[in-house]
Amino acid sequence: MWKALDIEEWQERRRSDLAGVGAAVAAIVEGVRKDGDEALYRFTKEFDRIVLEDLAVTPEEFEGAYEEVEDSLIESLAEAEAHIRRFHELQRNRSLWLEEVEPGVIVGVKTTPLDRIGAYVPGGRAAYPSTALMTTVPAQVAGVPEICVCTPPPVHPLTLVALDIAGVDECYRVGGAQAIAAMALGTESIDPVQKIVGPGNVYVTAAKMMLREHAEIDFPAGPSEIGILADSTADPAFVAADVLAQAEHDPHAGCVLITTDAALPAKVGAEIKRQMKNAPRRSIIEAALGNSGYVVAADLDEAIAAMDYVAPEHLSIQVADPLSTLNAVHNAGSIFVGPYTAVAFGDYASGTNHVLPTAGFARVFSGLDVHHFCKTSSVQMIDREGLEWLGGVVETLATAEGLHAHAESVRIRRRKKD
Ligand SMILES: NC(=O)c1ccc[n+]([C@@H]2O[C@H](COP(=O)([O-])OP(=O)(O)OC[C@H]3O[C@@H](n4cnc5c(N)ncnc54)[C@H](O)[C@@H]3O)[C@@H](O)[C@H]2O)c1
Ligand SMILES: N[C@H](CO)Cc1c[nH]c[nH+]1
Ligand SMILES: [Zn+2]
Secondary structure, eight states: OOEEOOHHHHHHHHHHHHHHTHHHHHHHHHHHHHHTHHHHHHHIIIIIOOOOSOSBOOHHHHHHHGGGSOHHHHHHHHHHHHHHHHHHHTTOOOSEEEEEEETTEEEEEEEEEOSEEEEEOOOSSSOOHHHHHHHHHHHHHHTOSEEEEEEOSSOOHHHHHHHHHHTOOEEEEOOHHHHHHHHHHOOSSSOOOSEEEOOOOHHHHHHHHHTTTTSEESOOOOSOEEEEEEOTTSOHHHHHHHHHHHHTTOTTOEEEEEESOTTHHHHHHHHHHHHHTTOTTHHHHHHHHTTOEEEEOSSHHHHHHHHHHHOOSEEEEESSSHHHHHHHOOOOSEEEESTTOOHHHHHHTSSSOOOOOOTTGGGTOOOOOGGGGEEEEEEEEEOHHHHHHHHHHHHHHHHHTTOHHHHHHHHHHHHOOO
């Protein structure tokens, strides 16, 4: 189960998991395009085995959810929400900045939130109130006025409490590829959104990628992953615990240990065995361990290069000098530095976002943040003085490109007497 890996083969398999569900997802998308709400009821019956009476969660249900949740849970959620909000407020751009770079030439950037976004909150094999916070709080910090949430039924009361704490009240009980299709294409009950964010299983992730021409997406955020860079100073029990934490999400989850210590993998393997004995989600973990294993590298540079190739969703650094290694790595969704920084801190409460690119996409995408919910417009403002300073350059370049009207649009202004 816990075995040496060929890293290239492993990476290839993670991509093909997504491609493997393409045909099934295309059929679901087509169903929603054709039949709207009726298809959402039909697919929910087929895949979630639930006969829905309606799609939208009512205000009474939001209110009633508090009755079903312990006070200590509500307090923990509220604390996590505050930490997530604080971290994301640090990312917020000024809504407008303008700078005079030369006399009469002002340039700047105006940042505008999107009008309506869709947040997918997973809920198949576990409830994810934490993801309700991770997807909606940054959207709110960005200033998005309409936030639409879809999550599979039965919707856990804690998810509703999380949404309520975040200040979101539009929620539909629909999951999987059908939820993504509904938000991208719109149905009788669900208005289409401009952009869909949030993680999910292979069906959800494949649907997001397929529907990009209708709604922009954050990035592929599929089944969870962890990459661990470790040397002989790493505690095998900590490494094993972090592996199991991500493995318990999904049979498609994947965990990779890359180490300079040839003796470490066996110790971690023994710890995994010991710690998973009484794991409540043992069958999911066993399946995920089938997609997991280790690589022994000749030295730390080789280990870091291999991890950069993997570009894991979560990177845990458990080596003697973790800050130097932090400096050296390039590709990871979120980085957990040092032995005490369990990945679970980022999953729930340090405030960083746990919606992160998987399957090697951390090479090109960043994890979810406030900027995903905004667009920017560059701004320039040129007065008479700036016109004289810069006008000649524009006329020269436009003429060289043979674009006479461009040159003339400046010349006409320069000729005008005030
Ligand atoms: N990358 C990230 O940022 C991140 C963050 C949190 C969670 N996750 C991942 O999110 C995922 C959550 O997965 P989940 O399954 O628990 O919930 P989910 O909500 O993603 O998926 C459940 C839905 O899948 C659909 N489905 C199930 N079987 C199907 C089938 N055979 N055909 C078509 N549709 C089917 C159902 O409609 C169901 O509603 C996990 O993989 C977890 O690791 C990733
Ligand atoms: N590890 C997940 C991201 O892959 C996020 C999460 C939510 N709850 C627990 N963990
Ligand atoms: Zn997790």
